[in-house]
Amino acid sequence: MAFRIPRGTVDLMPGEVEKWQYVESKARELCRRYHFSEIRTPIFEHTELFQRGVGETTDIVEKEMYTFTDRGDRSLTLRPEGTAGVVRSFVEKKVFGQPQPTKWYYIGPMFRYERPQAGRQRQFHQFGVEVFGTEEPAMDAEIIDLGVQFYQSLGLTGVKVELNSVGCPQCRPVHREQLVKFLTPRKDELCKDCQSRLDRNPMRILDCKNERCKELTQDAPKMVDCLCDECRTHFDAVKEYLDVLGVDYVLNPRLVRGLDYYTRTAFEFTVESKGSQAGTVGGGGRYNGLVKEIGGDDVPGIGFGIGIERTLLALEEQEVTLPIDYGVDCYLVTLGEEAKRQSVTLLKALRQAGCSAERDYLDRKMKGQMKAADRAQARYVAILGENELKANSIVVKELATGEQETIALDQFVDYVREGSRK
Ligand SMILES: [Zn+2]
Ligand SMILES: [Zn+2]
Structure with a gap:
């Protein structure tokens, strides 16, 4: 029998994985500049954490979780998103008792049982940030800006910030009541x-994707019209800071996070995708009640999650070429047994000097070795034969230009290193 990869998962093969490394390195570098520390939580947690932290009534918890019972009869779930585990850790390690704010980021796989399609896998990957311990609206704006900076650093254009406020436990019931009153007479027309x-x-x-539901809620009461004074002031301040930071945004009253512990700022990053349908590449918001829900003190939080697959898909659609160097710095071609013996030390010296270096291991002839150097996208091919050995030298050829020089053997490593830095 032949084994197949599970549905909704992919092998990230060499040639593709470099793009992931590049995207991840951009995320890490930005987080360093914004003074975030990385946190790595397990990829599975107790099921109840997600029921509490994501919400019993969400599609994720109702339909999409990978839940299993382990040998100790515990119900565990592969994390469907990143925030719950991070909050669990924040609470469990009592980090809320330390000076705030706490600024963390994560990059890793998440798991949801969904119908696989372009940019949507059952194992997918997210880059996320979480900030605990401040309600300061400047932080909301900075987090949104960090997301925008991330896309920009990759060369993705046309990323739109959609923004809303979902209020707080004081003002949301007002909206809820108006909404129910508005929708009840239309109930039969709504989707199941x-x-x-x-x-x-x-x-x-409000964020149902069903066309009929969208129509029916066109004129539904908006949360932003029901905000209490504190929420209104906070929302205005977030918008002001976004203006100051030069971040464009559009208000989207349909953008909701329908759970009680999501508060105030809600946002999404969208990008025009093929078929002129805006695709969501990331999103986030405030969750001032979540830490308490998970068992901690009443500590506010805010964060976002950005889909790596979707971001890469958007880059592909925009035909952005990431500046990735796939090649090896130097490919060592040897002729004769003595040269082959010497190549081992030369390779090691190159590698210790910080260069990537490769040679032939299949006893190929000169021509075959040159072909292999091409395949390895070598910047330099170094040729070591009997004549060179006698003269304590080596021939170095730059493949892109065809330029060739004979170098003293003791200068060789420096020559390649200097050249590779250009
Ligand atoms: Zn409020
Ligand atoms: Zn619906």
Whole structure:
């Protein structure tokens, strides 16, 4: 029998994985500049954490989790998103007792049982940030800007910030009441999911993807019109800071995070994708009630999650070429047994000097070795034969230009190193 990769997963092969490394390195570098520290939490957690931290009434928890019972009869779940585990750690390690804010980021795989399609896998990957311990609106704006900077650093253009405020436990019931009043006479026309949302989580009806539901909620009461004074002031300040930072945004009253512990700022990053349909490449918001929900003190939080697959897909659609060097600095071609013996030390010297270096291991003839050097996209090919050995020299050829020089053997490593830096 032949084994196949599980549906909704991919092998990241050499040639592709370099793009991932590049994207991840950009994320790490930005986080360093914004003074975030990396946190790595396990890829599985107790199921209840996600039920509490993501919400029982969400599609994720109702339909999409990879949940299993382990040999100790515990219910565990492969993390469907990054925030819950990070909050669990923040609470469990009592980090809330330390001076705040706490600024963390993560990069890693997440798991959801969904219908696989372009940019959507069952094992997918997210870059996310979380900040705990401040309600300061400047932080909301900075987080959004960090997301924008990330896309820009990759060369992605046309990324749009969609922004909303979902209020707080004081003002949201006002909106909820208006919304239910507005939707109840239209209940029969809503999709099945939304009919059940009407009782349990009416706000989520606003971001239903069903066309009919979208139409029906066109003139529905908006959360932003129901904000209490504190939420209004906070939202205005976030918008002001975004202006100061030069971040463009559009207000989207449909953008909701329908759970009680999501508060105030909600945002999404979208990009025009093929078929002129805006694709969401990331999103986030405030969750001032989540830390308490998970068992900690009443500490506010805010964060985002950015989909790496979707970001790469958007880059591909925009035909952005990432500046990745796939080649090896030097390929060592040897002729004769003595040269082959010497090549081992030369390779080691190159590698210790910080260069990438390769040679032939299949006893290929000169021509075959040159072909291999081409395949390795070598910057330099160094040729060591009997004549060179006698003269304590080596021939170095730059493949791109065809320029060739004979170098003293003791200068060779420096020559390649200097050249590779150019
Ligand atoms: Zn409020
Ligand atoms: Zn619906």
